[in-house]
Amino acid sequence: MRAINTVAVNVFRESVRDRVPYNLVIFAVLLMGASYLLGQLTAGQDVKIIKDLGLAAISLFGLFIALFIGIGLVSKEVERRSIYALLAKPVSRAQFIVGKYLGLVLTLAVNVSAMTIALYLVLSYQGWIESAEMKAAWEAPAADPALLKAVALIGIELMLVTAIALFFSTFSTPLLSAALTLGVYIAGRFNADLKNFDQIVDSQLTIWMARAAYHLLPDFSAFDVKTQVVHGLAVPGGYIAATAAYGALYIGALLIAATLIFSRRDFK
Amino acid sequence: MSAAIRIEALTKDYAVGFWRKRPYRALDGLSLEIEEGEVFGFLGPNGAGKTTTLKLLMQLTYPTSGRAEILGRPAGDVATRQRIGYLPENPYFYDYLTAEELLQYFGRLFGYGAADRRTRVNALLDLVGIGGERRLQLRKFSKGMLQRVGIAQALLNDPEVIFLDEPMSGLDPLGRREVRKLILGLREQGRTVFFSSHILADAEALCGRVAIMAGGRLAAAGRLSDLLAFQVRGWEMVVAGLTSEALARIGPRVRGATQIAAGRYTLELALEQPPEGLLPDLAACGASLVSVNPLRESLEDFFMQRVAEAGQGARVTGPEKARRLEKT
Numbered sequence: 001m002r003a004i005n006t007v008a009v010n011v012f013r014e015s016v017r018d019r020v021p022y023n024l025v026i027f028a029v030l031l032m033g034a035s036y037l038l039g040q041l042t043a044g045q046d047v048k049i050i051k052d053l054g055l056a057a058i059s060l061f062g063l064f065i066a067l068f069i070g071i072g073l074v075s076k077e078v079e080r081r082s083i084y085a086l087l088a089k090p091v092s093r094a095q096f097i098v099g100k101y102l103g104l105v106l107t108l109a110v111n112v113s114a115m116t117i118a119l120y121l122v123l124s125y126q127g128w129i130e131s132a133e134m135k136a137a138w139e140a141p142a143a144d145p146a147l148l149k150a151v152a153l154i155g156i157e158l159m160l161v162t163a164i165a166l167f168f169s170t171f172s173t174p175l176l177s178a179a180l181t182l183g184v185y186i187a188g189r190f191n192a193d194l195k196n197f198d199q200i201v202d203s204q205l206t207i208w209m210a211r212a213a214y215h216l217l218p219d220f221s222a223f224d225v226k227t228q229v230v231h232g233l234a235v236p237g238g239y240i241a242a243t244a245a246y247g248a249l250y251i252g253a254l255l256i257a258a259t260l261i262f263s264r265r266d267f268k
Numbered sequence: 269m270s271a272a273i274r275i276e277a278l279t280k281d282y283a284v285g286f287w288r289k290r291p292y293r294a295l296d297g298l299s300l301e302i303e304e305g306e307v308f309g310f311l312g313p314n315g316a317g318k319t320t321t322l323k324l325l326m327q328l329t330y331p332t333s334g335r336a337e338i339l340g341r342p343a344g345d346v347a348t349r350q351r352i353g354y355l356p357e358n359p360y361f362y363d364y365l366t367a368e369e370l371l372q373y374f375g376r377l378f379g380y381g382a383a384d385r386r387t388r389v390n391a392l393l394d395l396v397g398i399g400g401e402r403r404l405q406l407r408k409f410s411k412g413m414l415q416r417v418g419i420a421q422a423l424l425n426d427p428e429v430i431f432l433d434e435p436m437s438g439l440d441p442l443g444r445r446e447v448r449k450l451i452l453g454l455r456e457q458g459r460t461v462f463f464s465s466h467i468l469a470d471a472e473a474l475c476g477r478v479a480i481m482a483g484g485r486l487a488a489a490g491r492l493s494d495l496l497a498f499q500v501r502g503w504e505m506v507v508a509g510l511t512s513e514a515l516a517r518i519g520p521r522v523r524g525a526t527q528i529a530a531g532r533y534t535l536e537l538a539l540e541q542p543p544e545g546l547l548p549d550l551a552a553c554g555a556s557l558v559s560v561n562p563l564r565e566s567l568e569d570f571f572m573q574r575v576a577e578a579g580q581g582a583r584v585t586g587p588e589k590a591r592r593l594e595k596t
Contacts, residue, residue: 002379003377006373007377010373013365081356081359082361084328084359085354085356085359085361086374087327088326088431090346090349090378090379091349091377266282
């Protein structure tokens with residue numbers, strides 16, 4: 001555990017030194033700018049739009065971090081040969097992989113938390129300045145705790161994207177890893193459509209391939225409850241738990257696969 | 269004494285080529301035993317298989333066949349790494365860390381407490397001559413400074429066995445001397461040092477025994493003096509105050525003469541013509557001796573010769589090699 005922690009903390013430190021937290025500044029400026037603009041343009045709808053925009057931005061910024069740091073986590077160490085001295089220390093290759101993964105998850109957790117706090121601050125301010133009759137028309141309060149459900153699922157989604165990026169980065173170049181991870185993510189977003197391919201195309205091969213992709217790829221749309229939360233619709237706890245377990249299963253499988261591949265690798 | 273490092277028939281093939289992969293033998297059946305407390309030089313020209321061997325010992329690559337043991341445990345054993353140190357060739361570390369932070373990071377991996385880490389890190393950075401720069405990010409470090417940091421991290425855990433891949437590379441003459449002193453210090457402490465180099469002088473100054481690699485094969489192993497003694501192929505004398513008449517007189521006994529200044533010559537003598545035989549004649553014609561040196565073959569010549577002796581050359585690539593590999 002000591003080795004895993006040490007590697008993880010170092011990943012976190014690297015992301016801080018690489019100025020990843022700067023994205024938080026962009027996020028805050030974007031959010032505050034948007035809420036100010038929307039306040040000028042719309043009546044009554046602005047809180048809903050800010051929630052929508054805020055959650056989408058948390059998801060997107062997180063995705064950037066998971067993707068761009070994730071693809072370099074392992075390949076950069078191999079490419080720059082910094083892994084040579086590291087693996088001569090009492091660290092197994094499995095510990096290295098898990099440590100790298102947890103380090104990026106820690107980075108994401110800190111970033112997502114900071115962005116969530118910023119969103120709540122902006123929403124609270126909106127709730128405070130708005131008149132009582134305006135508030136009566138809202139489907140949900142401004143600083144609605146239910147937003148956290150959406151944030152939690154975004155968090156798990158990002159952990160899954162990180163695991164996919166890490167998996168690819170154990171055996172391919174950063175550019176290829178980025179393309180593959182993004183491909184899996186986009187295909188996974190439209191997972192439900194893959195299931196219904198037989199209604200659109202005739203080719204048996206295409207149908208068969210779409211089916212295979214449907215079963216193999218994670219269904220990323222399952223993690224998206226932004227619309228429900230923003231419109232004040234209920235998201236049952238059971239659904240969140242089941243989706244979390246679904247994500248955890250994929251993450252576990254990916255980390256095991258990444259470790260197996262990485263443990264057999266030669267560093268030339 | 270027991271063996272600190274035992275290598276048995278270690279072989280490594282890499283697949284080369286983009287479309288049609290073919291095997292390339294980087295290391296061919298290397299067997300070696302290094303005793304505890306020995307400073308062992310692992311010599312050879314570039315591409316001789318030195319780094320490949322060290323990577324196999326660190327299990328950064330896996331052998332095609334054969335095996336290696338460090339301190340009685342198979343290479344790659346994670347617990348053994350607590351007792352060994354490794355300096356990679358042209359080391360590269362994390363840009364974003366300072367020298368101090370890098371060593372702290374590695375110290376944590378070894379499980380040292382905060383106070384212990386601080387003491388060790390400071391002592392080692394002092395030892396390798398990194399002063400105020402220890403608080404700079406490694407991206408600002410020169411090659412030589414990185415090499416020093418690399419040596420410090422290799423010694424962080426007071427290792428019993430130390431593997432140094434080209435420890436002198438990138439260092440200025442002063443740095444080289446310091447590293448030599450450091451290795452001698454390790455020897456005095458009874459540590460086992462296994463270091464690779466392509467520079468003969470390093471080995472001569474430090475090693476009890478050496479192995480000479482050529483083309484992925486062990487060309488020779490033993491005491492360096494034994495290996496190279498018979499390689500003296502003549503003598504070189506520098507003399508001053510030699511007139512052209514005197515030169516003509518001793519001419520038949522000299523293989524070659526080059527004038528370097530007025531009255532100053534470099535004379536080359538054959539191995540059967542020891543320089544002391546010439547001294548009375550030189551004295552008689554008023555010339556004086558400046559220096560005498562045995563003309564040795566360079567290590568590179570020695571390598572080439574051993575490779576030639578080893579047969580068709582140790583490393584054949586392409587279809588011929590593939591055929592040969594298929595047979596084995």
